[in-house]
Amino acid sequence: MNLRELVSALNDFASPALAESWDNVGLLVEPSPPHTVNTLFLTNDLTEEVMEEAVQRKADLVLSYHPPIFAPLKRITWKTWKERLVVRALENRIGIYSPHTAYDAIPHGVNNWLTKGLGTCTSVPLHPSTAPSSPAEGTHRVEFCADAEHLDAVLSKIKDIPEISCLTTLPARIEGEEQTRVSLNCSQKALLEVVALLSQNSLLYHKTEILLLQKPLLPHTGMGRLCTLSEPVSLSDIIERVKGHLQLPHVRVAVGAGRTLESPLRKVALCAGSGSSVLKGTEADLYLTGEMSHHDVLDAVANGISVILCEHSNTERGFLSELRDALAIHLQNKINIIVSEKDRDPLQVA
Numbered sequence: 001m002n003l004r005e006l007v008s009a010l011n012d013f014a015s016p017a018l019a020e021s022w023d024n025v026g027l028l029v030e031p032s033p034p035h036t037v038n039t040l041f042l043t044n045d046l047t048e049e050v051m052e053e054a055v056q057r058k059a060d061l062v063l064s065y066h067p068p069i070f071a072p073l074k075r076i077t078w079k080t081w082k083e084r085l086v087v088r089a090l091e092n093r094i095g096i097y098s099p100h101t102a103y104d105a106i107p108h109g110v111n112n113w114l115t116k117g118l119g120t121c122t123s124v125p126l127h128p129s130t131a132p133s134s135p136a137e138g139t140h141r142v143e144f145c146a147d148a149e150h151l152d153a154v155l156s157k158i159k160d161i162p163e164i165s166c167l168t169t170l171p172a173r174i175e176g177e178e179q180t181r182v183s184l185n186c187s188q189k190a191l192l193e194v195v196a197l198l199s200q201n202s203l204l205y206h207k208t209e210i211l212l213l214q215k216p217l218l219p220h221t222g223m224g225r226l227c228t229l230s231e232p233v234s235l236s237d238i239i240e241r242v243k244g245h246l247q248l249p250h251v252r253v254a255v256g257a258g259r260t261l262e263s264p265l266r267k268v269a270l271c272a273g274s275g276s277s278v279l280k281g282t283e284a285d286l287y288l289t290g291e292m293s294h295h296d297v298l299d300a301v302a303n304g305i306s307v308i309l310c311e312h313s314n315t316e317r318g319f320l321s322e323l324r325d326a327l328a329i330h331l332q333n334k335i336n337i338i339v340s341e342k343d344r345d346p347l348q349v350a
Contacts (some may be wrong), residue, residue, distance in 0.1 A: 001334050003027075003035040003095055006061065010097060013330050017132035018105040018221065024067045029089045029096035032161065037061045037095070042324055043340040044317040045095065048081055049087075053342045055092050065110075065316060067098035070212045081289050089209075103319075107220040108326060110272045111318040114288070117245025118238065118268055120230040125222025126269060126278055129213035137165040138185030139159070142194050144208040145172055145179045150201060154184070157197055163187040164194075174207075224271040224278040232264035235286065235306055243289065246314055250349050254297050256285075256309040265306075272315040290315040 001009070007027050019025040041059035043050050046068040054062050068085050076083050089096055103109040105125075115123050146154055151169075158164060165185045172181040186194055191210070199205045233241075235255065243251055255261065265285040271278040275289030276296040287300055290312035300307050320339045328337055 001037050001331070003030065003033070003037055003061065006037050006040070006051050006331070006335070007097065009331055010063070010099070010327075012034050014099050014102040014106045014109065014316055015132065016099070016102055017131050018218075019100060019102040020223070023101045024070050024097055025100050025102055027095065027097050028067060028069045029086055029094075031090060031093040031095055034092065035060070035095060037335055039336045039338065040327070041338055041340065042320045043343040044313050044320060045340045045343055046085060047343075048084060050340050050342045051085055051088050055088065055338055057338060059094055059338075061095040061097060063097050063099070065098065065100060065103060066313075067100055068096060101223070103323075104223055104272060105282075110316050110319045111223075111225045111270065113322055114270055114272050115225055115227050117242045118227055118229060118270075118288075119233065119241055121227040121268070122230075123225040124229040125220065126224030126226050126271070126282055128222040131218055132215075134213060134215045136185055136213055138163070138190075139188050139192045139213055141183065141211040141213055142191070142198075142208065143183045143211070144182065144198060144204055145174050145181050146204055146207075147177065147179050150204065151182075154197070154201075154204065158182075158184065158194065161186070161190050161193045161197075163190040164241050165337075168224060175252065193208070224269065224275065225280075226282065226284065227268045227270065229266055229268065232266050234262045235259065235265055237262040238265055238268070238286065239308060242308055242310065246310055246318055248310060248314060252309040254301050254309075256301050256304040256306040258304050259285075259306055261299075273312050273317075288315075311345050311347050317343065317345070 016025045018184060037060040039059045041054045041057060041062045043062060044065045046062060046064035068082060073083060076086050078084055078087065104111055115121060163186055167184045170181045172179050198208050239251060239253060245285045267284040268286045268288055269279050269282040269284035270288040273290050276292045279289060280296065284305060287305055287307045290310055297307050324337045324339055
């Protein structure tokens with residue numbers, strides 16, 4: 001596939017618009033066009049060892065879940081390992097694409113894969129995503145009623161205000177009087193001018209309603225998941241399930257105040273990677289994530305919430321095999337998709 005065609009297909013699989021605003025997603029390194037992709041190489045972290053593996057396996061595009069370029073680079077030299085990644089990629093005509101939190105949000109993404117380690121359950125996003133665009137123009141809707149005496153003058157002045165859209169009028173009967181109901185959409189800036197105009201007439205102003213136009217929520221899409229198990233399960237059983245799913249010999253566990261390893265769990269809040277900010281304040285029996293700060297763990301335990309920590313990328317890496325199969329279907333088996341064998345979490349239990 002042509003690189004640009006492939007990037008478009010990857011963006012359709014998980015829209016970059018779903019990523020967090022602080023994130024750096026999409027095509028990060030692009031070899032000079034035209035660039036054909038025969039082999040797509042999947043990794044959780046793009047380290048120098050993994051990049052060498054991609055070169056040896058003749059990859060044309062690396063899909064790195066974590067963006068290897070995050071903080072801005074001021075130069076591309078051989079001095080730092082992230083700069084060397086870019087040099088090696090361009091020297092070998094390898095593109096780099098990163099989806100990161102876009103894959104966290106989608107219904108068929110990392111967090112939903114992580115829920116499969118809990119057993120039979122239902123789940124909803126902790127922080128639902130909104131649609132990338134609104135079905136209506138503007139940020140606010142303004143509605144008011146005017147009588148025939150004031151209508152033409154007000155409409156004439158409103159039409160002179162920039163960033164007004166969807167202006168409509170309908171006949172209305174208010175307190176036995178024939179009036180006209182005016183509805184319009186406007187931007188935040190235009191709203192100030194509309195309100196200033198209407199406030200010049202107290203009768204109009206007191207009949208004005210202002211509605212905030214919000215983007216609709218996307219079903220089953222967003223950050224983190226709140227899972228309700230089909231039947232209560234002990235903490236010790238959940239620990240074994242998680243270890244089996246992630247293929248880990250060990251996890252770190254903090255038992256909530258007043259709880260034991262045999263206490264039953266029904267609600268599990270989870271977030272792949274570093275979940276403190278996503279999980280904080282959620283009512284649950286258990287938090288499952290890769291890493292949390294010491295003080296956030298203390299807060300959870302004090303509130304009777306147990307915590308399982310698996311190390312950051314251990315909660316993400318296993319998704320790559322599922323992703324390989326899903327992308328093969330999405331891309332109609334047009335390219336070879338392989339998963340890195342060198343990618344691993346940097347932390348080990350000694």
